[in-house]
Amino acid sequence: MSVVEIKGVTKTFAQGNVTALENIELELEPGEFVSLIGPSGCGKSTLLRVIGDLTPPTHGTVTVNGKPAHRARKDGDYGIVFQDSVLFDWRTVAKNIALPLEMLGWDRERRKTRVDEMLDLVELRSFADHHPWQLSGGMQQRVSIARALSFEPALLLMDEPFGALDEMTRERLNLELLSIWEKLGSTVVFVTHSISEAVFLSTRVVVMSPRPGRIAGVVEIDLPTRTAETRYTPRFFELVTKVRELLRSRGEHLLPEEEELLEADR
């Protein structure tokens, strides 16, 4: 059974009469790591929100874990991570991670055990009692990931989670995320506008094009291993080029600043 099934999804925004998504078809198998990539305005974040039932599609259906997206959200079937960590300043690191568990009605004992496990997973054990504003941006994002995974959702939705971080932190967190994903085996939908990040992390890269938001193509990623050195291998370059060409093929739709974005990634 697919974890996510998107059928004929179209999303239009009444304001400005914008078609954010047009006739999207996509299926995710259990354990897949799928990146959505494309220039700004291609609807990749909107698609993520439609999967999470945070915004309804205008047409089409989304099924998560075999249930309508709305039911899946009510059942807590997915965890979500945004670009800004969205941590609550009045809660400590441990309490932030415990938030979804509190809402699921877990008792104190069980929460404590799980939070400790999650703190170990993201290597923040010694920061349990710190407040978010005392942490660096990278650490905050690790807390956010720990929170999203704390209740073991089948699906992890990530909206440009490392977009606001510096390059070095980003690459380190890429490796960390991979090891977490391998350990837990969750299915991941990962929105990014970095080609190398998408290729490095994913089993599949879905390239999207803007106005209206469509799937321009899909690149299967067959990297044998993923380590810090993977980024220097010829296969990695080939795959990056493939994704870039797909983005380029819709180049006539790109705005100058989107061209720049693609150039910057080279």
Place this chain on the structure above:
Amino acid sequence: MKRIVEWLPALVVFVLVVGLWEGLVRALHVQQFLLPKPSTIVSVFWTDRHTLWPAGWYTFKEALGGFAIGSGLGILAATVVGRFRTLGTALMPIFIAANAVPIIAFAPIFGAWFNPISPRSKMAVAGVLCFLPVMVNTLRGLNSAKPRQIELMRSYAASELEIWRRVRVPTALPFVFTALKVASVLAMIGAIVGEYFGGSLNALGVLINNAADVFQFPLAWAGILVASLLGIALYSAVVAAERVVVRWAPDTRDA
């Protein structure tokens, strides 16, 4: 120790200003009705303590009552208006316009409504003064939760009530305390100015007013000193409460 070092510059300036005041008044032989010496004010503060201090306490109770009623209603109104958005869009422009009204001008009217001698008319002035800043700030606080935070709560299938309790209220708390600090000062002003328009003889505002009328300026100044000390006390109490309730905030912790 760190505390003392932090307070030291302010203390030095305070002592210098008071010293300069004392010195200049003595050296230039300033008339007492223009400006009494600090030493005179402090000695009157002590010799007349049997009238001054109870008068201060009387007025403080009025201020406290007005502060509690005005702030309480302000928080309550903000909660209701925040809950029902259409009500907010209808009422907010009116509240903001009302905020610009010099409410103190109503003091004689409140005297007529609530009996000028009774402390209730002073509480009314203080309460009305406190209401708007508390209401406006609380509402702003309740609406300050970031859209992403709300979206995150939705992803957990949180109800409106849960979002309220776990996100909106904690977000609003620093705003509420900022407003309460302003209100604590306004409450003392409201009570004393209210008493200038008449009130019980053992009230601080009446005492200051009467002392000035009969040229007992050191007594009037001593009354102002009492009012200042009580105002600072109320303000400090709010700050202390803020430190306890909003422990987590980065800017109050270091303050």
